[in-house]
Amino acid sequence: MNIQDEEMKDWAIGWYCLRAKPRQEMVASSTLSTLNNVEVFLPRTQRAKKVKPQPLKPLFPGYFFARFDPIEHLRNVHYARGVAYVVRRKGIPVHVSPQVMIELRLISPDGILEIPDEPHRVGAKIKVISGLFKGDEGVVTKLVPARERVRVLFEILGRPTEVEIGEQEVDFPSAHPIGNG
Template identity: 35%
Template sequence: MKGMEDMKAGMEGKERRWYCVRTQTRREGIAGKILKERGFEVFGPQMRFRKKTVRGPVWFQEALFPGYVFAHFDRRHEWRGVGYAPGVRGLVHFGEQTPDIPEEFIQDLRRDLGVDETAVIEDLPRPGEEVTICEGRLQGLRVRVTNVMSATRRVQVLLEMLGRTIELEFDARAVSTDDRHPLERRRG
């Protein structure tokens, strides 16, 4: 039981703080997972966004801060467990100074990102912009955006049909700001 008492005594004197940990390129997830397995609290926020590809718009997910994660540890006593973890390159430092990250910053960022710790970046069209309808029976038609309701991620567009102008509402994901017709995008 002496070993357990020594371990508890060692934990009492620790001053855990948040630090910005530099990771190897595109290895934020691996470094974060290993640090968690070693018992450290890790925060590696993500961003989710759509990119136009040959197949049309596709969702991608990447680190919000590429090449970095935040880890909560006592730098004096636990640095080796962090610094020598696979995927880790070191701590962010400025000369001899290694700044800690304020707890409030991490908490605010976590609150803003939500439970899944992911920021969703949506490229919504702007009023007056021409877009192409990508889904449904009107797929391929070019229309002009009249209004964007960002809270509901919907757009209103003007459609000129049979000599009259009609205003329609679409989910923002159903329109594309790409200049080419959706079928042309697939070809090349």
């Protein structure tokens, strides 16, 4: 294999990592899905067992994957709505290993990875996602499983105050595979 063949191998059809513009992963992946011979994979996460459906979040915020021929489609992909750039090394688009893509599809067959909540426990730091205390953070002081409620210690007007609220109003920590999600 000569040097020119080696360089052309780097420009072969394959999976590539793309950087989306801020919070534009869905727009970019939808736009690229309309192109012929371009396959898109945007793995997303969803919290398991929430009463209210939570929005899907990208598994890799700001990044997603596309399979295409860079010789034929690089310009269309790069300038697609929502795409910031194709990840490159020394000016050449970086291949994503087919094995990595297989593994990602195995853990999220429909593109959605369910993230289980960590077991609720006393002492856990939580954030309130709805209700009177929305946006506030506190510490769980007591679990009330029979009523699906928790007691949370908040600092209100400079004083520690214990409040009992429904579990569905609280965002518990999750076991996100890449850290806290």
